Amino acid sequence: MFATENLIFRGLEDDDLENILRLRNDPLVQRTLTFSAIAPAPSSKYKEHMKTFAEGSALWFSLVHKKNYEYVGFCCINLLEAKNRDARLGVTIASRFWGKGYGTEATRFTVNHAFKQFGLQRISLDVTEGNARARAVYTKLGFKEEGRKRRGNWIDGHWEDIIAMGVLDEEWAELHPDSRQL
Numbered sequence: 001m002f003a004t005e006n007l008i009f010r011g012l013e014d015d016d017l018e019n020i021l022r023l024r025n026d027p028l029v030q031r032t033l034t035f036s037a038i039a040p041a042p043s044s045k046y047k048e049h050m051k052t053f054a055e056g057s058a059l060w061f062s063l064v065h066k067k068n069y070e071y072v073g074f075c076c077i078n079l080l081e082a083k084n085r086d087a088r089l090g091v092t093i094a095s096r097f098w099g100k101g102y103g104t105e106a107t108r109f110t111v112n113h114a115f116k117q118f119g120l121q122r123i124s125l126d127v128t129e130g131n132a133r134a135r136a137v138y139t140k141l142g143f144k145e146e147g148r149k150r151r152g153n154w155i156d157g158h159w160e161d162i163i164a165m166g167v168l169d170e171e172w173a174e175l176h177p178d179s180r181q182l
């Protein structure tokens with residue numbers, strides 16, 4: 001278990017799955033997903049899928065608030081190709097907590113931890129063009145746009161691109177000199 005200024009980072013607990021389903025069914029969160037339309041997920045199937053996904057992740061953090069242990073969201077790291085020391089970052093914060101700096105705080109700690117503990121040389125992610133909030137967080141922390149899948153996502157009656165972003169270990173270390181001590 002780890003802690004930053006506002007958040008506790010702990011492993012998956014069975015009770016988290018109900019909260020993860022709630023996140024998945026929040027239309028504000030659904031708008032950021034490319035793999036499904038804005039529609040409710042079947043509960044038992046989705047919870048089972050997320051349990052398997054979390055348990056199969058190289059790193060899974062359930063995030064709870066330090067003050068009252070309220071569920072805030074999750075961060076995860078999934079190895080892409082072991083030989084290339086490349087991994088995919090995932091982060092989701094419950095919408096009632098957006099705009100308080102928690103997404104930045106959670107992403108920063110998770111990326112630090114992944115670089116330090118897994119010997120990765122890069123961390124990758126995909127983000128939709130319209131997800132300005134996520135793009136702001138990633139760009140602020142040092143992720144760079146590396147490519148675009150044109151018309152990758154259909155949303156609200158129009159197409160948008162899916163943007164590939166990534167950060168290299170030396171870029172991260174330069175931008176976050178304190179990361180070595182975390």
Ligand SMILES: CC(C)(COP(=O)(O)OP(=O)(O)OC[C@H]1O[C@@H](n2cnc3c(N)ncnc32)[C@H](O)[C@@H]1OP(=O)(O)O)[C@@H](O)C(=O)NCCC(=O)NCCS
Binds near residue numbers: 128135
């Ligand atoms: C993306 C996400 C993790 C961000 O979490 P958060 O707690 O709101 O993030 P923070 O409060 O740390 O930062 C939000 C930043 O977005 C900026 N922002 C908000 N709305 C914006 C907009 N419309 N355009 C540009 N920037 C915007 C804020 O100004 C802030 O940047 P700042 O700290 O430099 O001022 C959260 O919105 C989320 O979980 N979304 C749903 C799932 C998701 O999109 N995951 C990422 C998929 S790739």
